[in-house]
Amino acid sequence: MDNIIRTENLCFNYTDDETGKTTCVLKDISLEIKRGEFIAVLxxxxxxKSTFAKHLNAILTPxxxxxxxxxxxTSDEKRLYDIRKMVGMVFQNPDNQMVAxxxxDDVAFAPENLGVTRSEIRRRVDTALAAVNMSEFAMHAPHMLSGGQKQRVAIAGVLAMEPEIIVLDEPTAMLDPNGRREIIETVKRLNKEKNMTVVMITHYMEEAVEADRVIVIDNGKIEMDAPPIEVFPKVEKMKSLGLDTPQATELAFLLGKNGFDIDSNVLSVGECADKIEQLWKKVMTND
Amino acid sequence: MIKLENVSYTYMKGGPFEKKALDNINLEIGKGEFVGLIGHTGSGKSTLIQLLNGLIKPDCGRIMIDGTDITDKNTKMRDIRFKVGLVMQYPEYQLFEETVLKDISFGPSNMGLDNDEVKHRAEFAANLVGLPKELLSKSPFDLSGGQKRRVAIAGVLAMEPKVLILDEPTAGLDPAGRDEILFKIKDMHERMGLTVILVSHSMEDVAKLADRILVMNKGNKEMFDTPENIFRNSERLTEIGLNVPQVTKIVDELRRRGMPLKEGVYTINDALYCIKKALSKGEELC
Incomplete structure (x- = not known):
């Protein structure tokens, strides 16, 4: 099995310089992520969860x-350069990630610094902008773009390094619903078409639903690690962790709690409507 | 409390990037009303709130706030800013003082109040947003994201405005932090009789709190009605790029499939109630 990321008993402590107090941020995290997987971290x-993400490209080491x-x-300092090339990071605020x-020019920044040849830079910039559907904006000024467009340029900048893994730390937190949709569609396409391994940290449950696997971190430990359809139906557990579930899942869950013959293994509007319709048909035939 | 008559606004008028942001807006907001303001990027909602606080002036039309015409040249903008408190996006980036208390005091101390009154107001505002006393002497930069945001909101509340406008107050917060801020805003609205305008991308958040929802689209007032009536038009909302709550879509879909469910359902509890009723009684419309 091709595990592109593996952690073994990962612990990370943070010491406050002023008080000298040590806080344990990550506790004993062991997991494996396969090449081409799309992981959501909640x-x-x-x-x-952000501390965890920073371990994936050696911004932090265990x-x-x-x-x-x-x-x-990742703790091998001599290989730092290789790791950074392998893992591209995208952060929350697109404005903080623009340099040109x-x-x-902005997309070319990373390959320029990697010492890539001029013709190769040209090829990579064009490919990266095409991959995020921003080719027509190549000559535009970044500050005139919408939030979603800026964030797609930031992703293109990462793609130009030709990484194998892309880690996104709440990439949609500052975007409006349209911008969020643009980013999620871009990320999904990279994952499906280019077999890019994706690790995405998010607060939005409707984004996590799109992933192959959801990892829930609470208090520095892995609380859950399963496909979305196994994670979200545990409505009460999610609430106790301060997290939301899709409304479709919650509605089915509440109907079940109210004595109806329905399980909460649904994520989408269609799935939820199907289950309720079945109940309705039963009521109608019994009359 | 707030009245707009034929208000229009154009950005970069006469320039190459001229853009009409608001086109002949008429609306009235009552005293103590809680209004949700929704629209996608570029709909004109940010322009609207900047006009209300006097940050920009309309091309034409009149804006009345609490009986004062703020478009009148003789109106002192200073007074308007004290009357209309605006909490901008990511307000925590605007914190700058040494301590939380000093930061909250900055607004009222610029109003020419004496020190005792400033301190009293700052402490009262801190209490309203749920900041514990022991945090007041701390540096605002040592607080968590959600706490910082509450400090910023308290700074505006301490000026005791009559109208409170909040631009995306929950952006970037996790679900628990989001619910906490929204609950506090609702609580302040009820306790102080404030007129509140809440700008948000999240239909769910707005629907939970607002008496009426103002939907902006391409510089026009698209709808201005109660949440229930707004969500009867879920198709139109989707058309203009807005997100309709998942429960509204589920109930709409079930109605299309023949279940007798009412229109305009937008909360889980309401959906649950309707579906339960339909399933237990068959025909009866709830």
Whole structure:
């Protein structure tokens, strides 16, 4: 089995410089992520999910335990360059990730710094902008773009490094519903068409529903690690972790609690409507 | 409390990027009303709230706030800013003082109040947004994201405005933080009789709190009605790029399939009630 990311008993402690107090942010995290998987990471603020993401490209290294990315131990400082090339990160605020005055210059920034040849940079920039559907904006000024467009340029900038893994830390938190849709569709397409391994941290349940697997982190530990259809129907457990479930799942769950013969294994509007319609048909035939 | 008559606004008038942001808007908001303001990016909602607080002036038309015409040249904008408190997006980036209490005091201390009154107001506002006393002497930069945002809101409340406008107050917060802020806003609205305008992308959030929802589209007032009536038009809402709550879609879909369910359902509890009733009694419309 091709595990592109593997962590073993990953622990991370943070020491406050002023008080000298040590906080344990990540506790004993062991997991494997396969090449081409789309993972959503959920958890409330302060759960440790961003700290976890930062371990995937060696922005942080474990206090104890190990993280391997593409077989490389992230605590091996000599290999830092290889790890950064393998894992591209996209952050919350698109404005903080723009460095140039023209979209294509911005996308070229990373390959330029990797010492890639001029013709190869041209090829990579064009491919990356095409991959996020932003080719027609190549010569535009980034500050004139919408939030969703800016964030797609940020993703293109990461793609130009030709990484094998892309890690996104709440990429849609500052976007409106249209911008969010643009980003999720882009990420899904990269995952399906280019077999890119995706790790996406999010607060939005409707985005997590799109993933192959959902990892729920709470208080620095993995609470759940399963496909969305196994995670979200545990409505009460999710609520106790300070997380939402899709309304479709919650509605089915509540009907079940009210004594109707319905389970909460639904995520979408259609699935929920199907189950309720079945109940309705039963009522009608019994009359 | 707020009245707009034939208000229009154009950005970069006469320039190459001229853009009509608001086109002949007429509306009235009553005292103590809680209004949700929705629209996708570019719909004109941000322009609208900037007009209400006097940050920009309309091309034409009149804006009355609490009986004062703020488009009148002789109106002191200072007074309007004290009357209309605006909490911008990501307000926590605007915190700057050494302590939480000083930061909250900044607004009222600029109003020419004496020190005792400023302190009293700041402490009262901190209490309203649910900031514990022991945090007041801390640096605002040592607080969590949700706490910082509450400090910023308290800073505006301490000026005791009559109208409170909040632009995306829950953006970037996790579900628990979001519910907490929304609950506090509702609580303040009820306790202080404030007129509140809440700008949000989230239909769910707005529907839970607002008496009426104002839907903006391409510089026009698309709808302005109670949540129930707004969500009767779920197809139109989707058409203009807005997200309709998942429960509304489920109930609409079931009605299409023949279940006798009412229109305009937008909360889980309401959906649950209707579906239960339909399933237990068959024909009866709820």
């Amino acid at each position: 958890g409330h603020n302060g759960s440790g 206090t104890s335990g190990k993280v391997w990315v593409g077989g490389v131990d 005055n023209i979209v294509e």
